[in-house]
Amino acid sequence: MRPKLLLTLLLFSTTFTLSQTKHNWTPEQCLKMKNISAVVPSPDGGKVLYTVREAIMTDDRSEYVNQVWTCNADGSNHIQLTKGDKSSSNPKWSPDGKWITFTSSRDGKNNLYLMSTLGGEAEKITDVKSGVGNYDWSHDASMIAFIVTDAASDKEEKNKKSKNDWYFVDEEVKQNRLFVLWLNENDTSGKKKHKQIVKENYNINAFDWSVDGKSIAYSHGKTPEVNDNVYSDISLVTVENGNIKKIAATGAGESNPSFSPDGKMIVYYSTADPVDWAGARHARIYSFADGRSWRLKATPDENGAIIGWTADGKNILWSEANRTLNSIYLLSVDGKSITELTNGTKDLIGAVATNNRGTHLGFILQNTNKFPEAYISRIDIFAPVKITSINADNAGKPLAKTEIIKWQSGDGKEIEGLLTYPINYKPGQKVPLILNIHGGPAGVFQQSCIAGNSGAYPIAAFAEMGYAVLRPNPRGSSGYGTDFRVANRADWGGKDFIDLMAGVDQVIKMGIADETKMGVMGWSYGGFMSSWVVGHTDRFKAASIGAPVVDLSHQNLTDDIAGFLPSYFNTDPWNDWSLYDKHSPLRFVQNVKTPVLLQHCEGDKRVPISNAIMFYNALRRRSVPVRMLAMPRQGHGPVEPTMVLKTMQTNVEWFEKHIGNKKSF
Secondary structure (H helix, E strand, O other): OOHHHHHHHHHHHHHHHHHHHOOOOOHHHHHOOOEEEEEEEOOOOOEEEEEEEEEEEEOOEEEEEEEEEEEEOOOOOOEEOOOOOOOEEEEEEOOOOOEEEEEEOOOOOOEEEEEEOOOOOOEEOOOOOOOEEEEEEOOOOOEEEEEEEOOOOHHHHHHHHOOOOOOOOOOOOOOEEEEEEEEEEEOOOOOEEEEEOOOOOOEEEEEEEOOOOOEEEEEEEOOOOHHHHHOOEEEEEEOOOOOEEEEEOOOOOEEEEEEOOOOOEEEEEEOOOOOOOOOOOEEEEEEOOOOOEEEOOOOOOOOOEEEEEOOOOOEEEEEEEEOOEEEEEEEEOOOOOEEEOOOOOOOEEEEEEEOOOOOEEEEEEEEOOEEEEEEEEEOOOOOOEEOOOOOHHHOOOOOOOEEEEEEEOOOOOEEEEEEEOOOOOOOOOOEEEEEEEOOOOOOOOOOOOOOOOOOOOOHHHHHHOOOEEEEEEOOOOOOOOHHHHOOOOOOOOOHHHHHHHHHHHHHHHOOOEEEEEEEEEEEOHHHHHHHHHHHHOOOOOEEEEEOOOOOHHHHHOOOOOOOHHHHHHOOOHHHOHHHHHHOOHHHHHHHOOOOEEEEEEOOOOOOOOHHHHHHHHHHHHOOOOEEEEEEOOOOOOOOOHHHHHHHHHHHHHHHHHHOOOOOOO
């Protein structure tokens, strides 16, 4: 064959291969993937309830819909229990395993439904105007406790219609209330009997039934504001008469109480005293016999969550980030020992739940090249059994390689992150690089599947387009211990910025990144840091900045977490305006030359959209290339599928416009 013809055929073959790989993980294709959203083992561990979430996008709809399924614990005999246009979520087994409950908005409001495990139609057992939140069965299966948010009164509805709906801020707060429903008793209207148990005017955020069904332990904050619930206390209410006893009410944030199997103790989640937003968190035990409480042994990251009790009541199950994975630990109730249950697991474990007897775990496993699926395991012998294959249709589609890389920062501290290569990358090639910065700042990038379809940044799509993506875990991240997590205290934009730049330098040194074609992107704290980056260096050709904090004083006085920044900076802004200014990206906007895409949601209470508006106006008036995507109805990030899709698409288009990747390989 002639050399010229051979070269032509090879080029054609390469082009054809690339065209195939570049059509697997577009934002549109990622949104079509299904997700497991809950995995709940039955009381005896023989069956599993799980929910499958899909994005519904039509001309008149944009929402995620969950449906409830069941199967055997070996993954056989899958049966879809709920169907229809509306979502059905949060499924739970009755303690005897004979009934299933779930919440659904099929009649307009989110209400509670009951279904026999033998089949048949689901029965609606609550009829609330606002919506049922979390709920749980009593141990004898005769009652269900549930949380309901205060509904608007008839007068409020009338005033809203007449445009007379003014109000005084914080003076008529809608709280989350605790109710109990009796399954075997009806009221005079023929509906199942129910009543509000706690009359105090505060917000109930979590609860658990006593073993005998006579009382409920619950945690509560002053209002539904996130800030107030970080500073929660714990109380105990008697179901029959509503009498209340305080269990934990210190300067710490105390929440999520859970009764021991014998009913003699509760375990609860506790911050430091006083509350330190980035500091250590532990499990604590309260003994009803003598009112004594004690802290359990510290976990490596000191920043996780209680899963539940083991069946024998001797240990607490605790889950937390462990570098780029998660670990589950057994904490002995006497506070003397800690054992890693999941030691040696190479996959990222998430959405962990126990059955109500403390014998089995349900969870999701995934890794950067493994699609998330539902698994179950016994607790005494951790051996995951895969029970779903909802992403089997995607199994043959190639995903880009992702590896953990490590580097030394300016002060010698070791930093690590995840580096995703372009698909079909060949060693020695220099490619465009995107620096992706996580939120928090106590967030962490973990080994989740890169083809995930939530959030703003489609990593798999960028990899198909020929970009490398670096996702660092700088100081301040979770998963590396308390000292590492608080190492950016009063230093946002300081050494954490150096950590990030050292990571970029490492990828350049590895011969991978083309330093003339680099971008930066991040949401929330990642938005703060991306705003900081473009005000302190011109090395990036484009930036996508999502929900950024650009003025720390403005942020602290407008957000829903009033104690957050004062905890990090050791003071309120009015005590030291200059300290807050020193670490505010807006104070360096005069240095920005990099084209900036801003993305923010109109309903964001965590980082109000005024942050992005200030940055946008400053850049526009300085004639810096800038666009701002505003999303109605969304909170701190896009949650409607069309908004998620638009955010992903806009990011892809922005980087292609300003960096582009015309190089084939």
